[in-house]
Amino acid sequence: MDASDPDADATEPTDGELACFEAGIKFGALYHQFAGTPVSPESAPSLETAIEESIENQPFCEDVSVEILTEKLAAEIDHVPASDSEGELGGGSLAEGEEASSGGYTELTGRFLEVEILVEYEGVEVLTRMEMEDGYPLMKVESVD
Template sequence: MDREKAASDRFACTERERCIFETGIKLATIYHQYVGTPFNLKSVSSLEEAISRSIEVQPYVVSAKVTIDRSVIPEDVDEYSYLSLTGDMIDAVVKVSMGSTKVTAEMRYDSELRYPLMYVSKIE
């Protein structure tokens, strides 16, 4: 069975539209899967890496880079010094390629909107 053909046959859209759709799924996964994850200064790099790698194993992903705003992490640490990840802490760039289409999408906190905005930043 050709799983790619079977999947493609289910989409009533162009390759370009599907590539944009797939990119949106990846950003939504970052937000909805990981918001609420506890972390601290010692674990923030590992969390960034885990999120990035978990997105990169998904279909069509070329690269995923997630960074977490370290300015909100307390430096005076004790047993109770940790945070739960929120959308406004996440900065993500995901690149997806499907056929001849390449899409870059990003998630960044937009202070004017006061919202962690997900958007398409480039289509090739």
């Protein structure tokens, strides 16, 4: 739809709005497909590539950049007490004499991710980014060009 067309139906979404919708679809797929995936600092690079290549297969997706924050992963793994090996208690400090018992991995969540997705739809580019806000991974539109 051309927003400058006076005969255009005002209820039809613009190309920019459709591009933003497409970006949202990509983020929904990315997050809900990969959240909970077992990940370690050693497996993070291959998982980054798998996520990027998977999402880039979707229509209108031009680029995906995924960084798994391996330092945060390592800290999470090192601080999961044996009594909380599944992360149900949110991790925390190890009790004196207690060893970490995470199996050397943790589950992928938004707090371990930095993601950018670029979508191009009908000549409109939308750059989106995932950021943590108040402990929740929020997907945001950075720009529409």
